[in-house]
Amino acid sequence: MTSPAARAARGNLPRTLLTALAPLTWGTVYVVTTELLPPGHPLFAGLLRALPAGLIALALTRTPPRGAWWGRVAVLGTLNIGALFPLLFIAAERLPGGVAATLTAAMPLMVTLLAVTVLGEKLSARRLTWGVIGVVGIGLVVLGPAAALDGLGIAAGLAAAATLALGVTLTKRWGRPAGMGPTAFAGWQLTAGGLFLLPVTFFVEGPPPAIGATAALGYLWLCLVCGLATFVLWFQGIGRLPVTSAALLGLLSPLVAALLGAVLLGQTLGPVQLVGFGLALAAIVAGQLPAPGRPTAGSGRRAGQSCGGREPSWWSATFRASSTSRRR
Numbered sequence: 102m103t104s105p106a107a108r109a110a111r112g113n114l115p116r117t118l119l120t121a122l123a124p125l126t127w128g129t130v131y132v133v134t135t136e137l138l139p140p141g142h143p144l145f146a147g148l149l150r151a152l153p154a155g156l157i158a159l160a161l162t163r164t165p166p167r168g169a170w171w172g173r174v175a176v177l178g179t180l181n182i183g184a185l186f187p188l189l190f191i192a193a194e195r196l197p198g199g200v201a202a203t204l205t206a207a208m209p210l211m212v213t214l215l216a217v218t219v220l221g222e223k224l225s226a227r228r229l230t231w232g233v234i235g236v237v238g239i240g241l242v243v244l245g246p247a248a249a250l251d252g253l254g255i256a257a258g259l260a261a262a263a264t265l266a267l268g269v270t271l272t273k274r275w276g277r278p279a280g281m282g283p284t285a286f287a288g289w290q291l292t293a294g295g296l297f298l299l300p301v302t303f304f305v306e307g308p309p310p311a312i313g314a315t316a317a318l319g320y321l322w323l324c325l326v327c328g329l330a331t332f333v334l335w336f337q338g339i340g341r342l343p344v345t346s347a348a349l350l351g352l353l354s355p356l357v358a359a360l361l362g363a364v365l366l367g368q369t370l371g372p373v374q375l376v377g378f379g380l381a382l383a384a385i386v387a388g389q390l391p392a393p394g395r396p397t398a399g400s401g402r403r404a405g406q407s408c409g410g411r412e413p414s415w416w417s418a419t420f421r422a423s424s425t426s427r428r429r
Contacts, residue, residue, distance in 0.1 A: 113342060120342060121350050122331065123332070123334045124357075128356065129357065132358070133323060134146055138316050138319045142306050143186075144305055146319075147186035148302045150320075150327055151295035151298060154288075154328030155291030156288075158285060158333075159285070162282060164280065164282065166278055167278065170278045170281075175293045177271060177272055177275070178290035178292065178293025180265070180268030181269070182294025182332075184297065186294075186298060187301055189205070189257075189258075192261055202243045202355040204258030205265070206240070206262075209352065210232040213225060213229050214229075215266055216273075220270065220273060228388065238379070240377065241374060241376055242378055286337075290332070291328060338350075349388030350388075356378060356381055
């Protein structure tokens with residue numbers, strides 16, 4: 102007989118797979134940036150990834166925030182996008198890519214801790230353990246013998262992970278404004294993050310580079326796919342999945358980046374890297390499974406509140422439907 106936990110996990114599978122498309126796609130950013138875009142302008146790439154995508158979404162939806170949500174979308178856009186990109190840029194500039202990727206992979210651990218204070222959840226030793234295993238796995242995949250340490254780079258990498266963790270947790274806490282769909286919600290955050298990036302980019306990098314046909318294709322991919330499409334899926338998934346489960350899906354991004362480096366750029370994946378792949382994938386899969394004998398995390402009354410009281414969780418919706426059928 103199938104347990105309630107297994108049934109709940111199967112019920113969440115479609116939205117988990119859709120949400121996973123976001124970090125899977127973000128894993129292409131490194132290859133696109135290094136192979137298609139002009140060198141020396143990563144912040145400009147981030148700006149074009151965020152601001153045009155956000156403006157397109159706003160033009161399509163035309164749904165403004167109301168009241169306190171003006172400030173909330175500004176905060177979320179800054180955390181999830183605007184402040185994140187410069188911090189990642191500093192970490193990547195001052196650290197080997199493997200060290201930077203390992204530091205940012207600590208984001209699920211931070212989400213697990215923030216869920217206790219921000220969302221009022223109980224500290225889950227199980228989620229914490231799988232978060233540690235995920236960081237170890239990513240470290241084995243991307244860390245090389247040339248890995249070096251730099252104080253400012255380490256601080257930037259950890260700050261990037263903390264910024265994203267807080268953005269993810271607050272997105273879960275605040276949910277989505279009533280009457281605003283996922284495309285508009287993503288659009289406002291992308292726009293807010295892009296406006297934050299605008300002065301930072303031109304102050305740090307100066308005038309934009311010349312854009313040829315190849316670079317134009319790369320920027321279009323970053324804007325329309327890695328920006329607009331994936332952030333819609335990501336923010337919708339955060340609202341509907343347990344926050345720690347969604348955070349662990351973020352480990353897919355460095356895994357895809359490493360895999361594309363091996364396939365397209367001739368980078369080698371040895372036995373140690375393959376073990377790391379296995380550990381990271383195990384952490385991702387285990388993070389999607391509810392604890393044995395418990396309902397899915399994020400279900401019940403609090404999950405409904407985190408989505409603005411509009412969209413009940415899969416578990417509570419199913420429970421109400423079955424209770425209604427029994428009364429009839």
